[in-house]
Amino acid sequence: MKIWTLLLLRISLGWLLVIWGADKVFNVEHGMAVANKFYFGFLAAESALQIAGILQVLLGLLVVFGAMRRWAYPLQLLLNGASLLAVAQSVIDPWGWVFSGSNALFYPSLIIMAASLLLIAFRDEDRLAVDNISR
Known part of the structure; x- marks a missing residue:
């Protein structure tokens, strides 16, 4: 059961990066709005945002496959x-209740962070990762 759980976690976290990266590449206006609102304008230039998006997609695919x-x-x-x-x-x-502009839909960011830590903690037990299959 553990190997399938790690596989599902790896695929879902990696695919999230693919989705976020693709959004930067194909929906530049949205990516710019997010960069300006949440990241103090970091990468809020169209070409920089698209390059970052491509890199994020590639990183997401590495995570999906466990490479x-x-x-x-x-x-x-x-x-x-x-x-x-x-x-x-x-x-x-x-x-x-305390901070105006808070949004409960962002709470899963904490769960995503915890899941990212879990992937690192159990990296050696993920037998279905591409770079672990031959072991």
């Missing part, structure tokens, strides 16, 4: 950590 995990998982953790920090007020106060 280069010693590098891909920490990079995933970094991106998911940045997302968590960007919406931290919604995680701390999801219903906006």
